[in-house]
Amino acid sequence: MTRFLRTAFLLALLATPAVQAKMPVATGTGGGAATISEQATQSAIDVLDRGGNAVDAAVAAAATLGVTDPFSCGIGGGGFMVVYLAKEQRVVTLDHRETAPAAVTSTLFIEEGREMDFYTAVSSGLSVGVPGTVRGWHEALQRYGTMSFEQVLAPAIATAEEGFTVDANFSSLIARNEGKFGRFPATAALYLRNGKALPAGTRLRNPDLARTYRLLAREGVEAFYAGPLASAIVDAVNRPPTASGISVRGGRMTLADLADYQARVRAPLRSRYRGYDLYGMPLPSSGGVTVFEALNILEGYDLKSLPRTQVEHLYLEASRLAFADRDAYLADPEYVDAPVAGLLSKAYAAQRRALIDPARAAPGPVGAGDPFAFQQDASYPLRPALRTLQPESTHTTHLTVSDKDGNVVAYTFTIEDWGGSGIVVPGYGFLLNNELTDFDFTGPHPNVPEGGKRPRSSMTPTLAFKDGRPAFSIGSPGGSTIITTVLQTIVNYIDQGLPMDQAIDAPRLSQRNGAVTDIEPGFAGSAQAQTLARLGQRWSDQAEEIGAANALVFHPDGTVTAVSEGHRHGIGSAQVQTPAR
Template structure:
């Protein structure tokens, strides 16, 4: 949809709460909707990964082959955000069958990782052990996901789809500013480990923007994965090196925990909001449940008739209630009973809606938490639609900047620090301020709760894939994207929108600088809200859209990340 610049400027702030409605360019006869997209579109957080996906599509691959290429290339060029030492979620749509499936490649807890293992001598959470080194790492899931996608859904051999990542790992890529800055913030931890020093201090100095970073060990690991599939990572040479590295640094992994890792295929969560059918992430993601709860609460208001302060107030109150429920109820559905039917029901949302005062903030302390709750911004997301109509929305992570900071020598594999996403000490916030209780306590083989929210939106005329990094703020980023698409904005406008967030605890509205006007901040404070209105930007949203009425493809990549790229490959 084309939007005049003045109208666009007016809608940017209104779309934060879904309040801007754009009229069609003409009221002429509705065009016939296309049956297939006119090509393919890829949006990812790095131009090399976007180009890798397009390259695989040119070779005859489908969206799922392209997803392997994009995912693996991000693992090479964004070690700050994700990697094959981590995990992720892949939401897939098969055009031929019409089937949606959620591929859960979340990391799992080693048997040794009991809650007691993370307490210091005073019984307090040992933050260093929870976030750094081998004890912070779960069993990786991403390599298994790449194999699974190739075997179940792709058209090309795994070796073909992994080739761009192998080449870039071997030949190197140009270090960018975020990579350099992130290393600086984690340098003390990363330089504890000889395997990490061998990669990031290969020339004797830390990575600097503009330098070429080569990862020959990682290239070799990817080649073994390409040649031997699952066994190339979870058994044999790589597995032995991973186990030895963890043991050398004092951790405890078992060979059978590596060789026994399996992805899980789960039924996606489905919901409706106004004219949209939304397909999103089920547990062990908390994202889809929280988003369903928030959107159903918001159904009770016509947001377009509220001023900005009252729109933000209502949305923040809905966020507050959903995040409270995230804390209490959500965990790995293979281990705990998650009350999905209740949490996603319209009746439950109506009850929560009735507790929202239209003029006053509800103190979070008044919402019961007995027992009653941010992967880091450096998670990454990509979105793909191909010419057959297949689509992928995928979010992957190693958790904190550079994960655990530990590279297993001889593998190039940077291990995650996802164990901190468990409730290692019930009621104690993790590194990003999110609490948890028994539902998210670690057990052998259990998957830690996540906020990753890869999603599809579909209306009469549009098909959209969207997702973002940002820890607990992932959910609200995707929520605001839904509201913005409902307001009629285009993908790049959606990716660029200013953001705000509430997560129950701490009891405050967080907002990027400039996201809320001074008058709105003052009005919210008068209602009783604490507003942190000048926070740094967060997230890295990536989204693509097929407009079936116009039969056009478009994408949006977050301008907060200057190396991202959204690109269309026209049908030849």
């Protein structure tokens, strides 16, 4: 692209009309986009309108989310992208999950022979993995996009410079993290005023992040993984810049860790459910395996003929069994030979299904199954003992984009906890992840820390096809509740026959092989909860929102419906290029 055309493109972006009011559902033609932020959704549509494809638009939306949703995602983290390439009629996945620095060992979070407190580990340099997001964006654009970093980062640069108005949800997220953010002056300067959260209505600008994006637009991916920015990341990790009198643990990252980071293009995980072909992320994401195993279990029931309560009971018990296997076997495939084929075997699902009592919930956590008999090689020696579910932060973001040519992207990326480690890289305006706390702190276990290893993830970007054509996309944030959110939404949509907006807005129940099921506010006293309780289901005492899903639905007439949250996370944003009249 010539300098003239680049300048014209940037001027056109800056001349874009003000962002329209948030709407969680939109139907029309051309491309569609759904994110949790109206600015990010608008960025995707702007890029589509200017000739970009779904991959270009997804990176543009993601970069903007790094400005408007910085406590969930950004260039200090990593993620997983599932892409349908319409011309080639194939699905590819791009793994740009963070890696452990080379110096990390299995005792990373062990002090004096005991596990470190989880939240002490979170708010430290020890928890920071080598960020993969920028490398992932580069690979996506180089392989499958049509635009440059300069073009796709332009909307995010404008948003960071001009700022956006903090809403009540954004302010409340800061308030929940005042203690963590207050430890680090660069973070406090950006998100606190006199030690307190920015109030709703504040205009928030991030000129440091705008300069960082400009650096990437000008110099490309290597500006992140080498040079002054890389040195600033390493310094912030190993010697976290804290407020006076506060000390946090430093990490073990080197410039070589950044220089050596690589994204992975992986074959997608594939399964089939009631006539739909489903594609998801393979390991180190556990999301695809766990969702597909649970669906295989549920496929043995005629859910359409059952009352809602019975469907939800079976969903909870199938999720419990799949999570037992997830925690026992799944980890980075470059370090662990997980029995994925066995776990996804329909015959194995039938064996697991036989453990479900349709009239009574399991009284507590269940043991993992033995999928090795369903592998081609059944000699693998690991037979794990029952373990307590490892804590996992619940804060990530998911976006989905399609274009007029039929390409589709489902993209989940994260910095892990709300605000990640809490460490903003001084002078560069972005938060660093705490992704290494996704490892199991003690072993023996497939998911213990090791140098270069990618911690097991729950991110579950998913594409569904019917008769060879895209049918829908779905994904969500939420830590390990991502898996149950995607699973429950698929059951709601396919088996319960709910329109996608209702499938997403329905009350969420998250059973992850625990003694109780996590629920959302207002559910515990409902008639639905009481009926399920009579089947032995038990609820957590603490209720909070679960997930923040985004989806696309592709209709036989060629139209697309973009769907985001109707009430969670301050309501999501959905747009299409040409709305239906």
